[in-house]
Amino acid sequence: MKKLACTLIFILLSCHLFAQDETHPFTIRGLIYDEKTNERLEGAVVSSGDNASAMSDKTGFFQLRLDRKAEKLKVKLVGYEEKNLVIDFDDESEVKLIIRLTPEPILLQGVTVTGEHFTEEPVVNSYSIHPGDLSKVPQFIEADAFRAFQALPGVTTAADMSSQISVRGGNYDETLVFLDGIPVYNPYHLVGVFSMFNSDILQNERLYMSNYPVSYGGALSSVLELNSKQGNNERIKGSAALGLASAKIALDGPLWGGNFLISGRRTYFDFLTRMIMGIRFPYYFYDLYSKYVYPLSKNNLLTVSAFYSRDALGLDDDKVFVAQKEIPNWGNLFLNFSDEYFLKEKSSVELKAFMSRASLGVNTQVFFTDYYHQMGTTDTTTVNNYIEDFTARLTFNSHPDGQALAVGLEAKREAIHYDWNIDETDLNGMYIHPLESLFFDFAPSQYSYSGDEFYLNAFVTDKVTISPVSELTAGLRGSYIKNLKTFLLLPSFSFSYNFLPNLQVHLSYGRYFQNTYSLKERKTEAVFTPFMATFFPEDKENIPYSDHYASGLVLSDIFSEKTSLEVEGYFKDRNNLA
Numbered sequence: 001m002k003k004l005a006c007t008l009i010f011i012l013l014s015c016h017l018f019a020q021d022e023t024h025p026f027t028i029r030g031l032i033y034d035e036k037t038n039e040r041l042e043g044a045v046v047s048s049g050d051n052a053s054a055m056s057d058k059t060g061f062f063q064l065r066l067d068r069k070a071e072k073l074k075v076k077l078v079g080y081e082e083k084n085l086v087i088d089f090d091d092e093s094e095v096k097l098i099i100r101l102t103p104e105p106i107l108l109q110g111v112t113v114t115g116e117h118f119t120e121e122p123v124v125n126s127y128s129i130h131p132g133d134l135s136k137v138p139q140f141i142e143a144d145a146f147r148a149f150q151a152l153p154g155v156t157t158a159a160d161m162s163s164q165i166s167v168r169g170g171n172y173d174e175t176l177v178f179l180d181g182i183p184v185y186n187p188y189h190l191v192g193v194f195s196m197f198n199s200d201i202l203q204n205e206r207l208y209m210s211n212y213p214v215s216y217g218g219a220l221s222s223v224l225e226l227n228s229k230q231g232n233n234e235r236i237k238g239s240a241a242l243g244l245a246s247a248k249i250a251l252d253g254p255l256w257g258g259n260f261l262i263s264g265r266r267t268y269f270d271f272l273t274r275m276i277m278g279i280r281f282p283y284y285f286y287d288l289y290s291k292y293v294y295p296l297s298k299n300n301l302l303t304v305s306a307f308y309s310r311d312a313l314g315l316d317d318d319k320v321f322v323a324q325k326e327i328p329n330w331g332n333l334f335l336n337f338s339d340e341y342f343l344k345e346k347s348s349v350e351l352k353a354f355m356s357r358a359s360l361g362v363n364t365q366v367f368f369t370d371y372y373h374q375m376g377t378t379d380t381t382t383v384n385n386y387i388e389d390f391t392a393r394l395t396f397n398s399h400p401d402g403q404a405l406a407v408g409l410e411a412k413r414e415a416i417h418y419d420w421n422i423d424e425t426d427l428n429g430m431y432i433h434p435l436e437s438l439f440f441d442f443a444p445s446q447y448s449y450s451g452d453e454f455y456l457n458a459f460v461t462d463k464v465t466i467s468p469v470s471e472l473t474a475g476l477r478g479s480y481i482k483n484l485k486t487f488l489l490l491p492s493f494s495f496s497y498n499f500l501p502n503l504q505v506h507l508s509y510g511r512y513f514q515n516t517y518s519l520k521e522r523k524t525e526a527v528f529t530p531f532m533a534t535f536f537p538e539d540k541e542n543i544p545y546s547d548h549y550a551s552g553l554v555l556s557d558i559f560s561e562k563t564s565l566e567v568e569g570y571f572k573d574r575n576n577l578a
Helices: 002-019 269-276 427-431
Strands: 026-034 045-048 053-055 061-066 072-076 083-086 094-101 126-129 155-157 165-167 175-179 182-184 202-208 222-228 237-242 246-255 258-267 283-297 300-313 320-343 347-369 375-398 403-422 446-467 470-481 486-500 503-513 545-556 564-575
Touching: 026 045, 045 061, 053 061, 083 094, 165 175, 182 320, 182 347, 269 283, 283 320
Parallel strands: 026 094, 175 222
Antiparallel strands: 026 061, 045 053, 045 072, 072 083, 126 202, 155 165, 175 182, 202 222, 237 246, 246 258, 258 283, 283 300, 300 320, 320 347, 347 375, 375 403, 403 446, 446 470, 470 486, 486 503, 503 545, 545 564
């Protein structure tokens, strides 16, 4: 570990020194916003007359270094009007800008386009959805962040109604979900029918179907990356909607020198049936999200965010009397703190600390009666399950000319606790049989398990433009697992080459391991699950790992600028599966 740490420090310092190249004495930096929503825009290309260019990051920030003073600047982003600016440095070597882009519809003649995520420069082995696209995807009841990817080749589901996804032969527990870089475990409402994220808070989402970046880890098959909106700092605005399944509200705007985003969603059938029919609908769910972004200085951006969700299931029935201290409920909580400092010369350092927890709790006693209201059998059910993740991460990013470098160090503690006691009586038949099969296949009615693990992870990745037609991304992730006393090296690379302006060929490889494993493969009657139990490997020989190989081609602009063909072959060598 000492050798690895020294190597990473050396790389970081070397890259920082490299970034201090004094051959580019002039700098243009700034933020790019959507003119209508005032949200910061990621992926906008800023270029000057001498062909120097830069791209805005997830916070809308860009930095362009020049050999000489530029008089003209061009800003482009798909879906927005191109903007041309005249720059005046005066006697300064640095200019700061606030740029606002106007949305522009993409007009086509004679064709209908559904989904535009293939139109941008392809990212190997991944698909993305951008703002506005989610509402265009065929919906089940209402827009869902996960269900949007189910139409992709290689993505399957356990059932037609489920939003849980299995990618390229992997089990659904082999896909990790991240919101703003925070892992979210068991991220589903209504026992897997809906994802727990309100689509109104999402800026974009990307599914890495294989060979995902080394900045992520712990998933055997794939990664689903969700990024929330930044909010606007111009005026407070809000929206509300009533869908077939839930009612939701969102609000964002300036606050105390920064900007905030808050949203909430809840089902309403329990209220509706009580008011109209006088009966109690036994189930509801809700979720809450909040985010606050504050610029501590012109180079320092502080972000705090929180997410909370809960599903609750009542047990009332005309044949039972329920004495309950805690009705069956499950959900998630995460708290996040992030401080990003923008250095000179296209570099930044981000310190991120978060806690993510998924839990399920039950403490009920059900008395069954016969038709004469005499006391019959009794069920007592107690469940106390949770998965916790505490992580601190330091990441250095740099964008020297023709490169995108990232170096990171991460300390992670995961804790798992399961404790349940479920009576084998008629309670099982009320909803699903057997209840304990919700956790893993053929689980006993009484069970207890506790475990924790500490990981020290480090990664380095560099995306290099070799020539105008070729690009190489190479990465290495190292993980030390404390209890197993083992260290894993996980290499990754991808290479792409443009044989023609509209023909790209790519190949990639990556090795990945999974922190935990499950014992659930849908072998019982329980098709949906509110809480899946996972376990730590007992020894290093049983750590689940996989090797990903992929190669393919992308043929774009076949009939028009919005038509493309992608063909890809892949192979996953998966080992030590439970």
